[in-house]
Amino acid sequence: MPLLALLAFPACAVKAHATTHGKxxxxxxxxxxxxxxxxxxxxxxxxxxxxxxSEGGGTVVVPAGRFLTGALFLKPGVDLSLERxxxxxxxxxxxxxxxxxTRIEGHTQIWRPALLNASGCNGLQITGEGVIQGxxxxxxxxxxxxxxxxxxxxxxxxxxxxxxxxADSRDVLIRGxxxxxxxxxxxxxxxxxxxxxxxxxxxxPPKSPSTDGIDVxxxxxxxxxxxxxxxxxxxxxxxxxKGPNAGRDTGSPPVEHIRISNCTFGLGHGVLTLxxxxxxxxxxxxxxxxVEGWMxxxxxxxxxxxxxxxxxxxxxxxxxxxxxxNARGQxxxxxxxxxxxxxxxxxxxxxxxxxxxxxxxxxxTSQFGRIAGPPKSSLSNIAFDDIGLKLGDPKVxxxxxxxxxxxxxxxxxxxxDVPSLAGQGTR
Numbered sequence: 097m098p099l100l101a102l103l104a105f106p107a108c109a110v111k112a113h114a115t116t117h118g119k120x121x122x123x124x125x126x127x128x129x130x131x132x133x134x135x136x137x138x139x140x141x142x143x144x145x146x147x148x149x150s151e152g153g154g155t156v157v158v159p160a161g162r163f164l165t166g167a168l169f170l171k172p173g174v175d176l177s178l179e180r181x182x183x184x185x186x187x188x189x190x191x192x193x194x195x196x197x198t199r200i201e202g203h204t205q206i207w208r209p210a211l212l213n214a215s216g217c218n219g220l221q222i223t224g225e226g227v228i229q230g231x232x233x234x235x236x237x238x239x240x241x242x243x244x245x246x247x248x249x250x251x252x253x254x255x256x257x258x259x260x261x262x263a264d265s266r267d268v269l270i271r272g273x274x275x276x277x278x279x280x281x282x283x284x285x286x287x288x289x290x291x292x293x294x295x296x297x298x299x300x301p302p303k304s305p306s307t308d309g310i311d312v313x314x315x316x317x318x319x320x321x322x323x324x325x326x327x328x329x330x331x332x333x334x335x336x337x338k339g340p341n342a343g344r345d346t347g348s349p350p351v352e353h354i355r356i357s358n359c360t361f362g363l364g365h366g367v368l369t370l371x372x373x374x375x376x377x378x379x380x381x382x383x384x385x386x387v388e389g390w391m392x393x394x395x396x397x398x399x400x401x402x403x404x405x406x407x408x409x410x411x412x413x414x415x416x417x418x419x420x421x422n423a424r425g426q427x428x429x430x431x432x433x434x435x436x437x438x439x440x441x442x443x444x445x446x447x448x449x450x451x452x453x454x455x456x457x458x459x460x461t462s463q464f465g466r467i468a469g470p471p472k473s474s475l476s477n478i479a480f481d482d483i484g485l486k487l488g489d490p491k492v493x494x495x496x497x498x499x500x501x502x503x504x505x506x507x508x509x510x511x512x513d514v515p516s517l518a519g520q521g522t523r
Contacts, residue, residue: 117173117219120154122147124163131161133185138166138192148174158182158226166192167257170214178226178273186211186257186277188231193257199286199313201252202338202348202373210261210284220262221269228275230259232304235279239305250436251306256280266290276300281308282327287349288315295322302363302393304328309364311335314348319355326362326389330369330400334380338373340442343408350376357382361423362389364396370411371402371433380414387459389423396425397465398457401449402433405470408445417455426465427485428454430475447473453481460486464507468495480505492517 125131127147128140144156145168153173160181166189170176178184187193193208200207211230214220235256243249256279262268268291275282275298282298285291293310300307309325312318313335325331337348351374361367367387370377389396399416403409421427430449447469464487469475478494479501490508494500494517505512 117155117175118148118151118153120148120151121157121177122154123157123159125159129163131159131163133162133164135164136166136187136192137163138168138187141165141168145169145171145174158184158224165211167194167209168212169209170212170217170220172217174217175221175223176212178224178228180225182224182226184212184226184228186229186231186259186279188234190235190255190257195255198261199263199284202336202342204347205252207252208255208257210258212260214261214265215263216265217262217268218266220265220267221271222260222273223269223271225272226274228259228273230257230276230278232277232279232300232307236304240303251280256306258282258284260284261286262291263287268292269294271295274298278304278307280306281311283309284311284313285315285318286313287347288318290317291315292319292321293323294319298323298325298327299362300327302328302391308333312351312354314351316349316352318353320359321355321357323359324362325359325364327364329364330366331361331364331396332356332367333369333371334374334377335371336374336376338375338404338407339438340406340408340440340445342375343445345375348375350378352378354380356380357384359385361385361387361396363391363394364389366397366400366429368398368416369400369402370414371400371404372435373404373407374402374409374411375407376410377414378410378412382416382419384418386420387423391424394424395462396423397429398426398461399428399452399454401430401452403431403447403449403469403473404433404437405444405447405472406437406439407447409447411448411452412450414451415453415455416457417453419457421457421459421461421485423461425461426463427457427461427483428465428467430467430469432470444472449473449475449478451477453479454483455479455481457482458484462488464490464492466493467497468493474498479503
């Protein structure tokens with residue numbers, strides 16, 4: 097396929113997010129919430145949500161103040177508005193997040209819910225200028241303490257609440273709010289359709305483990321725009337199922353029709369990452385974004401495709417364009433990912449990567465990165481167009497790619513093409 101044809105994509109259809117919920121606006125103060133940062137408000141805030149739902153729906157309002165709470169559960173027909181200087185402050189006591197079945201890392205198990213949860217909430221809107229502030233520090237400390245004693249500790253061995261989990265919901269809008277201090281992932285969408293995350297600010301500091309910015313898990317038609325994300329794991333991760341039976345997992349439909357634009361990224365492991373658990377990802381466009389972060393703790397990868405040798409995977413039509421990259425890290429990584437590898441006694445499945453483009457990327461980073469799939473993988477139609485970068489290490493590592501295209505690619509002032517890569521023995 098000609099390169100220009102690869103770069104022309106229609107925008108995915110996104111419906112308007114006009115709420116159909118009731119007009120009632122119910123302040124959590126009316127049900128007894130106290131915004132002093134000390135009183136636990138879980139019952140008072142949940143009562144406001146339940147009352148609003150029982151009266152035909154509407155918007156629960158969090159006014160200015162620091163409202164300490166455990167896990168909350170939104171109801172169908174109820175929106176949430178966080179006013180300016182409002183802080184929904186997550187408890188640091190893990191017992192305030194009662195264990196229950198929840199989706200986590202590609203499956204459902206008994207674990208801890210998020211600070212704010214919603215399921216089956218079509219038309220949900222979470223908006224405003226306020227903050228969802230997780231109680232992250234003690235949860236991060238607990239993880240690192242256990243990991244220090246046993247380096248085989250997994251993410252799920254130390255239970256930590258997410259900031260926001262939304263499942264099985266259509267026409268979702270998250271706009272304007274900020275998220276801080278999540279114990280685990282910040283925003284986790286699971287089996288949602290037509291969701292928009294707009295002008296949201298997400299930040300956690302270094303050494304805050306597994307604090308992904310936005311996890312899009314088994315969702316379709318998701319738009320992420322105008323956001324700022326700086327976290328100590330993947331900025332945006334596209335997820336699904338894992339393991340040799342993942343292709344038959346009816347609870348994990350493909351991730352499809354994802355649009356990311358006009359975002360700024362700071363600290364992170366991967367700006368756009370496919371995996372660690374993902375089976376089928378199709379039709380993804382990230383454009384007009386900035387990546388900034390030369391801090392010592394950072395090593396971010398602009399596009400990261402994790403290929404699990406224990407999972408059948410198909411990653412197709414992934415396109416990253418019009419990016420300014422000025423951060424410690426790499427341009428690209430398409431490599432094996434063997435974290436928690438388990439074939440369950442079955443033969444190793446195949447991984448297929450097809451139609452990947454990076455175009456109009458400029459700036460500076462540490463390394464080009466590496467493209468080298470596992471033995472049973474096939475990598476085809478990978479194109480680099482109008483790439484101009486300054487790299488600390490100018491070596492380009494690309495292997496096992498069918499139909500590799502380099503057009504106007506300049507590294508440290510030197511033009512690169514496919515024959516020059518063959519001369520380096522890297523393809």
